[in-house]
Amino acid sequence: QSSSNGFYGLDDDVQSEDENSNAIQAVIHDTQTLVAGSTVKLRLLTDVYINGQLVEKDQFVFGTCAISGERLTITINSIRDEHSVLPVSLTVFD
Numbered sequence: 001q002s003s004s005n006g007f008y009g010l011d012d013d014v015q016s017e018d019e020n021s022n023a024i025q026a027v028i029h030d031t032q033t034l035v036a037g038s039t040v041k042l043r044l045l046t047d048v049y050i051n052g053q054l055v056e057k058d059q060f061v062f063g064t065c066a067i068s069g070e071r072l073t074i075t076i077n078s079i080r081d082e083h084s085v086l087p088v089s090l091t092v093f094d
Contacts, residue, residue, distance in 0.1 A: 024048050024090070026061060036067045040074050042092070050088060055081045063092060 025045040032040060042061045047054060059081065063074040074092035078085050 026092075029060065034065050034067070034072070036065065038065050039063070040065050040092075042074075042076075050079060050081075050086045053081065053084065053086060055079055055086070063090075 026042040027045060029041045029043045032038075034040065040063045042063065044055065044057055044059045044061060047057050049055070059079075061076060061079050063076040066073045066075070076088060076090040076092070078087050080086075
């Protein structure tokens with residue numbers, strides 16, 4: 001079965017969410033007061049492989065927040081794992 005980008009209809013056979021998951025589960029670690037440009041501390045809820053390297057559960061991840069109206073967005077540009085900095089391009093949503 002080949003994969004392609006496009007729209008899915010009600011009759012299309014799509015993969016289950018677990019088979020095609022591209023989300024990383026994390027939570028905001030502490031209660032934080034934020035302003036635009038603040039650093040947000042998140043904690044991973046599951047193990048994650050980034051470019052073949054394991055980043056273990058409960059690892060802290062830091063992102064920069066932006067506030068637009070009443071909407072908070074967080075972007076993560078890198079993840080530090082022990083002695084490595086892994087470049088990523090992640091956006092947080094709930």
